[in-house]
Amino acid sequence: xxxxxxxxxxxxxxxxxxxxxxxxxxxxxxxxxxxxxxxxxxxxxxxxxxxxxxxxxxxxxxxxxxxxxxxxxxxxxxxxxxxxxxxxxxxxxxxxxxxxxxxxxxxxxxxxxxxxxxxxxxxxxxxxxxxxxxxxxxxxxxxxxxxxxxxxxxxxxxxxxxxxxxxxxxxxxxxxxxxxxxxxxxxxxxxxxxxxxxxxxxxxxxxxxxxxxxxxxxxxxxxxxxxxxxxxxxxxxxxxxxxxxxxxxxxxxxxxxxxxxxxxxxxxxxxxxxxxxxxxxxxxxxxxxxxxxxxxxxxxxxxxxxxxxxxxxxxxxxxxxxxxxxxxxxxxxxxxxxxxxxxxxxxxxxxxxxxxxxxxxxxxxxxxxxxxxxxxxxxxx
Numbered sequence: 001x002x003x004x005x006x007x008x009x010x011x012x013x014x015x016x017x018x019x020x021x022x023x024x025x026x027x028x029x030x031x032x033x034x035x036x037x038x039x040x041x042x043x044x045x046x047x048x049x050x051x052x053x054x055x056x057x058x059x060x061x062x063x064x065x066x067x068x069x070x071x072x073x074x075x076x077x078x079x080x081x082x083x084x085x086x087x088x089x090x091x092x093x094x095x096x097x098x099x100x101x102x103x104x105x106x107x108x109x110x111x112x113x114x115x116x117x118x119x120x121x122x123x124x125x126x127x128x129x130x131x132x133x134x135x136x137x138x139x140x141x142x143x144x145x146x147x148x149x150x151x152x153x154x155x156x157x158x159x160x161x162x163x164x165x166x167x168x169x170x171x172x173x174x175x176x177x178x179x180x181x182x183x184x185x186x187x188x189x190x191x192x193x194x195x196x197x198x199x200x201x202x203x204x205x206x207x208x209x210x211x212x213x214x215x216x217x218x219x220x221x222x223x224x225x226x227x228x229x230x231x232x233x234x235x236x237x238x239x240x241x242x243x244x245x246x247x248x249x250x251x252x253x254x255x256x257x258x259x260x261x262x263x264x265x266x267x268x269x270x271x272x273x274x275x276x277x278x279x280x281x282x283x284x285x286x287x288x289x290x291x292x293x294x295x296x297x298x299x300x301x302x303x304x305x306x307x308x309x310x311x312x313x314x315x316x317x318x319x320x321x322x323x324x325x326x327x328x329x330x331x332x333x334x335x336x337x338x339x340x341x342x343x344x345x346x347x348x349x350x351x352x353x354x355x356x357x358x359x360x361x362x363x364x365x366x367x368x369x370x371x372x373x374x375x376x377x378x379x380x381x
Contacts, residue, residue, distance in 0.1 A: 005073060013073040015050050020081035026344050029082055029200075038202040039085050039158055047087060048113025056091050058098065061107035068235065068300040072242040072293070079246030082347055084201050086116050086155035088243070092236040093117025096163045096180060099228045100219035103182060106161065118159035118185075119236075120150035120206050121229070128364040130165065130233055131226065132173045135208060137166035137181070139222070143214040144168065146181065146189075149207050154358070156204030157194035159185055164208070168223055175226040180219035187211055199351040231305070234312040237359040238300055241293035241319045244355045248286050248326045251348040255279070255330045278333060282326050289322035310372050313365035320362030323352040 005013075024043060032040045047053060056071055057063025064070075071091065078087060094110045094117060097103040109115035126132035135148025146166050156162065162183050170177030183190070189211035194204045220228045256279060259270030269275055292315040299311035327349040331338030339346055356362065369375070 005069075009070055009073045012051070012055070012070070013077050016052070016074065016077040016081070019046060019050065020077065020083070024081055024083060026082070026347075029084065032084060033196075033200040037158070038196065039155075043083070044085050044113060044116070047085060052087065053090065053113045054111040056094055056098075057107050057111040061104050062111040063107070068238055068297040069294075071239055072297040075239045075242035076246035076249075079243035079351070080250045082200075082247070082250075082344070082351060086118065086158050088236065088239060089119060089155040089159065090115075090117045091239070092119050092232060093159075093161070093163045093182075095232045095235045096219050096228060097182065099231055100180060100225075103219070106182065109160075115160045116155065116158055117161055117163060118153050118156045118204075119163045119232075120153045120156060121163075121165050121233075122151050122153075123149060124151050128360040129173065130229055131175050131178065133165055133167045133178060134172055135164070135166045137168040137179050137213065139168060143212065143217070144179070144181070144222075146183075146208045146211040146213055149205065151205050152197075153204045153206050154197075155202055156185075156206055157192050157202060161185060162190075162206070163219065165225065165229060166208075170223075177223050178225040178229060179222045180225040180228060181213045181217045182219055183211065183213060183217055187213075197354060199354040200347065201354070227305075231308070233359055234308055235300060237312050237316050237365075238293070238296040240355050240358055241289075241296055241315045244319050244323055244352055245286075245290055245293050247348045247352050247355075248289065248322060251326060251330045251345050251352075252279075252282055252286055254343075254345045254348075255282070255333050258334055275333065278329055282329050285322040285325045289319045292318040306372060306374075310369060313360075313369040313372075316360060316365040317362045317369065320356050320365070323356055327352050 051064065052074055054063040055066035055074060059065045090110060094107060097107055106115060110117065121130050123134055125134065135146065137144040137146050148166065162185055164181045164183055166179055166181065167177050168179050189209045191207045192204045194202055197203050259275060260268055262269050296311045296315035299307050302308060330345050331349060334345060337343050
């Protein structure tokens with residue numbers, strides 16, 4: 001198998017890298033985070049102009065039909081540049097629409113950069129179990145009435161439309177009976193409380209009170225949304241692994257540069273063998289994480305749900321281990337500076353910390369990997 005990226009993929013990555021270096025500096029990012037909106041319309045317009053919003057959208061809706069591997073290189077650069085715009089939330093929402101079918105007009109708006117999306121999936125009691133849904137969707141003659149609460153919806157206040165999971169039948173943790181809807185954020189009965197997260201991004205808690213959802217708002221079939229939810233969550237988790245890889249590459253490079261320039265006892269501290277060993281360990285973690293993250297991206301297009309689940313959970317677990325090790329070592333090697341807001345490495349570590357707990361933490365994905373069919377037999381063999 002050829003693991004080299006195609007020329008077009010490298011061109012996308014290079015375009016993003018140049019934009020971040022020119023217009024999205026660490027100082028510019030700090031101003032965006034500190035603004036009332038928390039995101040930049042100008043930055044979003046540039047992402048759309050560069051083709052990033054069109055990349056994952058099917059050609060029939062004005063996109064480029066980009067694969068998960070195409071998205072891998074994009075997310076890697078966004079992670080390296082600490083970009084805070086709602087790109088991941090939007091492309092994850094677009095994946096729901098693609099899998100569900102029937103929302104071509106919305107996908108066209110996403111491709112052109114005119115529509116941002118957010119995914120209202122998690123609830124207070126659900127932790128990482130996305131099938132644990134207390135939000136209800138009661139069917140009537142006009143469609144559905146949705147009631148419930150969603151927690152930590154990334155970029156929920158910045159989105160034009162929300163992908164919402166709700167239950168219209170079955171017990172609270174059943175896979176059957178889950179319905180998915182796409183609703184304009186301004187729909188009557190939706191109230192949003194926004195806040196800033198640890199990594200400088202924006203999230204929101206959203207309350208749905210007798211929210212009217214027409215049948216046309218369904219993503220997929222009523223009561224049959226689990227397979228879409230499961231596949232889309234895996235897609236998002238794989239993209240998070242790619243973003244984490246970019247952030248770890250940045251934090252590793254910054255740490256290496258610091259060891260070369262910081263002097264102690266008349267010599268750069270990078271000459272001390274004990275610190276060199278730490279850098280080698282960081283590099284090993286980084287390269288193992290890269291292999292697993294790329295494997296997950298490849299398996300997303302395999303068409304085999306079991307392979308997809310195994311590869312994504314294995315990647316999220318291994319990348320989670322690497323994020324913790326690389327981040328903590330970077331902080332220690334930088335000394336007290338490693339936790340100051342003036343240092344980009346500290347912000348990379350914060351973002352890595354948030355990635356760890358988004359769409360399933362390491363422990364969740366380890367349990368999920370072990371629960372897949374064939375695990376016990378493979379272990380015995």
